[in-house]
Every structure is written in structure tokens, then in C-alpha cells.
Amino acid sequence: MFDLLIGFRRKRNRATSGKGFKEIVPSMAFRLDRMTEIVECVPNFSEGRRTEVVDAIVDAIASVTDVRVLDREMDADHNRSVITLVGTRTAVAEAAFRGAKSAVASIDMNHHKGEHPRVGALDVLPFVPIAGVTMEDCVALARSVGKRIADELHVPVYLYEAAATRPERRALPDVRRGEYEGLKTAIETDPDRKPDFGPARLHPTAGASIVGARPILIAWNVNLRSTDIGIAKRIAKAIRESDGGLPAVRAKGFALTDRGLVQVSMNMVDYRKTSLATAYEAIRGLAAKEGVEIAESEVIGLVPLDAIVEGATQYFKLPRFHRNQVLEARLWE
DSSP states (O other), X not given: OOOOEEOOEEEEETTTOSSSOSEEEOOOOSOGGGOSOEXXXXXXXXXXXXXXXXXXXXXXXXXXXXXXXXXXXXXXXXXXXXXXXXXXXXHHHHHHHHHHHHHHHHOOGGGOOOSSOOSBSEEEEXXXXXXXXXXXXXXXXXXXXXXXXXXXXXXXXXXEETTOSSGGGSSHHHHTTTHHHHHHHHHHHOGGGOOSBSOSSOBTTTBOEEEEEOSOOEEEEEEESOOOHHHHHHHHHHHSGGGTOSTTEEEEEEEEGGGTEEEEEEEESOTTTSOHHHHHHHHHHHHHHHTOOEEXXXXXXXXXXXXXXXXXXXXXXXXXXXXXXXXXXXXHO
16 A cells, blocks of 8 residues: 555645645545556745746646546745646656657846755656656656656756666755756766766756656655754754754755744654654754754655654653544555
């Protein structure tokens, strides 16, 4: 039984509003149980302020039969959008390409500014096996779509995670090193930065793209009641695995200037190794030592039901609680 991804079909837009959703509609109409294979795709686009641009990208993705757009997020501080879609391998491949084509046509990286690291208009394009497909299937999918993006859109493509062609390109932060500005020169002068597909130069406006295959990842942010970016960066350094912190946690500190907050932004690479509750408590303890409180936390995109169940068992001290006690989980079986 595959992980249930829980969430709502929603349009979240911080370009015009500091919080809340424009619409919330339950997303149970898409009958996953009728599909023999399910691939999740979570493209990240370098646009979080122009709703019309993201609308066009979503429309391009949703125009493909056998694809369902489950979620879309826009963040003005990061100037970034995250879209979650599912479908069959063939359908998701076509939808991902159409989204890439729309982004390349409408996003100019020469004018892009935002808190989040990025290298291109379509910054990251991961494929995730959910049911009836293997990681190897998603690797093949990533390489096929990546080559098509390079060949037809003339955007250089780097492969990462399970699709990487060399060990040093598995981790996303390593591939994105130097970001868009640094990659402009490095791609042309450093043999180690040569892309896997496409020309050894950035697209004039769309930059580069990073395409890969990976397990389920939870993008999760904890926002602190402070304007001191140093606090967020110190906490991020303390909890991320690469600096001796929590296993399977990647973290960075950002300023949310428009909201008067700072953020510890995390990628929970494997929520079974470090739960949401464990990471939250670690941040809360470190923040308390800095004399600040947590304002809120937020999930970007969708989250597996098991990750929420695990958090509930920790907080409510329910050692014998399991997912079969969740009403909706039984109904969806």
C-alpha cells in the first residue's frame, strides 16, 4: 500500500496576501485506486509574485489527460511556486514538459530576485514513485524528460538524486551551488559544471533546470518571531545533517521581510529517520535559547499521512496508535 498524500486542492498566494488560501476544495474526486501506476511530480518554478504566470503554467500542466494537479503554492518572499501533480508515467512526462515550456516562455531569470536558491525558471523537477512504478522507472522518466527539455527548449539540464550520473550531483544543494548568477560563468568555464543534457551555457532568460528522481520529501518551514536572520541561520546550521544535526534534514535560514519574520526552511528527506515532531522540538528548543518564539509552521505542497500520524503519536503519547485508526485512511483503502 502506497503512502497516502494528504492535503487539499488549493491556490495559495502570498503575492497578494500574507496568509491563508484563496480556495480550499477537498481533492478526493481523483480516484487513485483506479490507476495501475501513479507518479508524483513536484516542479518548482522561479515565480511567486505574478499569479497570471503561475496560472498559465498550471493550465499547461492540467491540459494533459490522466494528470491531476493536486496542489499549488506561491510564495512572494521566496519568489517561487511549487506545484504537485500525479498521473501515469506517460501523462506526467508530457505535463511536466508543458509546464517547463510555459515557464521558459514567461520567466526571465535576469530580473528574478527572491530568498530561495535557484538556477532557472524551472528550477527543480523531481519525479517520485508512488504506486505501480519503481525508482528506476522514475530515473528513466527524469532522464527522458530532461533530455527533451534540453533538446526542444534549449535549456541545459542537470540530473540529481537517483537520476544523477555522478556521485557529487546527487544532493540538490551541490548541484545548485553558486545559483543562477554563479552558474553563468561556471557552466562555460568549469568542466565539472557541464550539464548532463544541452548546451554548456545558460538559456538567455530561463537559465538551467535540475531534473531527477527521489523518494517522497516533505518541504516544511518553521517561522520565528524575529527579524534577526542570524538566528534562523544558526538554528538551520545546528539541525541540518550536513553540519552534524538531525538525520535526513536539510535546512537554511531566510528572512521573510514583508512578514517581519525569519524562517528555518527544511527539506525532510526521510521523515522516517527524523519526524516532523522531532525537528519541530529541536527548533523550538534552539529558538528558546535565542530568546524567540515560533510564530507558525507550514507545509509546502503535500505530506504523507504517515508523517502526520507519527507526529500525533509523539505529541499525544499514543504508542499503540496506528494509521488504521484514521477514519479517512480506512475509507480510502
